[in-house]
Amino acid sequence: MIETRLLRQFIAVAEELHFNRAALRLHMAQPPLSQAIRRLEAEVGFNLFERTNRRVALTPAGASFLQTAREILLSLDNGLARTRRVAKGVDGHITMTFINIAPYSSLLRALRTFRGAHPTVEFTMREAPTHEQVKALESGVADIGILRSPGTTTPELCYETIFFEPFVAALPAGHRLQSHDSIPLNALSSESFVASSRALGQGFHDQIISLCQAAGFSPRITQEARRLPTLIALVASGFGVALVPSSLASNARGDVVFRPISVDAPDNIRHLKLLMAWNRGQGSAVRDRLIDEIRGSMGPDASNKT
Structure with a gap:
């Protein structure tokens, strides 16, 4: 079961294509963010990013997973919003x-x-x-x-x-x-x-x-x-x-x-x-x-x- 926190961290890196900028956006240090992405890649079983000293890029699998992650979080957010309306x-x-x-x-x-x-x-x-x-x-x-x-x-x-x-x-x-x-x-x-x-x-x-x-x-x-x-x-x-x-x-x-x-x-x-x-x-x-x-x-x- 992939934590939603990992999905949000992945989306930030995928959108920034830069670990430091993504870390600043998430209000966290860069090393824990890198570790989190490696843990996510281990859980899904494939590389999500191509990393070099000069650039970070999504792999084809990473690009596909980005769409999936966004859909999952949108569905969750919509579900939580509806749950709150039901409770009210x-x-x-x-x-x-x-x-x-x-x-x-x-x-x-x-x-x-x-x-x-x-x-x-x-x-x-x-x-x-x-x-x-x-x-x-x-x-x-x-x-x-x-x-x-x-x-x-x-x-x-x-x-x-x-x-x-x-x-x-x-x-x-x-x-x-x-x-x-x-x-x-x-x-x-x-x-x-x-x-x-x-x-x-x-x-x-x-x-x-x-x-x-x-x-x-x-x-x-x-x-x-x-x-x-x-x-x-x-x-x-x-x-x-x-x-x-x-x-x-x-x-x-x-x-x-x-x-x-x-x-x-x-x-x-x-x-x-x-x-x-x-x-x-x-x-x-x-x-x-x-x-x-x-x-x-x-x-x-x-x-x-x-």
């Missing part, structure tokens, strides 16, 4: 997993602001259901997750609510209740329901069941979907009704009607949380900067922001 949280790589985040403009704004302030940070973005995100966060594959309540306890993960919104009913256009400004949830007790699979998001699924049970019935789920946009498409196609986050109602479409629901149930059942999650045992300065950016963009009243 202004460079690095973030893997983020997320459910459908299109309706949450505050979150999108936070990501845009962060990317503008940290253009050298690389992102891997992957849409995934909640249970897959939990596994990715636990294993360290993902740095930050945007998800629903997983419905299970995961000690190594931290969760923070970044949005709090009510459920609304999604009805196919022409539904018998679409003229109502608000729908008593028990009025849907005889309907077929479209819902996401419990295997994809236990907390979200169980909250819908609890909400319907608070209204006095258990929903008859006849179709399941992996993603909310697909669920809405199934509602539009007449496969049933659905209970969905109110943020989805911002994407108006002619074939689905969204209506508020009324039900005598606690706030934590009538409303749905959007969570930011991360692994407390793993992380980086740049990840923590992004967490702070998202947290700051939502503010103290995240439930009132979209």
Whole structure:
């Protein structure tokens, strides 16, 4: 293993082609410099310089090695500079997993602001259901997750609510209740329901069941979907009704009607949380900067922001 100090000493001699001038440039005596070059030549196994009483010149091998030495030191310097930026949280790589985040403009704004302030940070973005995100966060594959309540306890993960919104009913256009400004949830007790699979998001699924049970019935789920946009498409196609986050109602479409629901149930059942999650045992300065950016963009009243 050749020391970087020897490479820098070699480059100085190669550029000056004079041992005394190179020694002055390196702030060292000439004899130790000559010894260092001889040691380097012994390590590489060939002469780097032709030496006479009148001149010092690079050998062809020395000229080739000069290019190599410069590339090595440049790569090292660049690597050290990037390491310092990573340590300061202004460079690095973030893997983020997320459910459908299109309706949450505050979150999108936070990501845009962060990317503008940290253009050298690389992102891997992957849409995934909640249970897959939990596994990715636990294993360290993902740095930050945007998800629903997983419905299970995961000690190594931290969760923070970044949005709090009510459920609304999604009805196919022409539904018998679409003229109502608000729908008593028990009025849907005889309907077929479209819902996401419990295997994809236990907390979200169980909250819908609890909400319907608070209204006095258990929903008859006849179709399941992996993603909310697909669920809405199934509602539009007449496969049933659905209970969905109110943020989805911002994407108006002619074939689905969204209506508020009324039900005598606690706030934590009538409303749905959007969570930011991360692994407390793993992380980086740049990840923590992004967490702070998202947290700051939502503010103290995240439930009132979209």
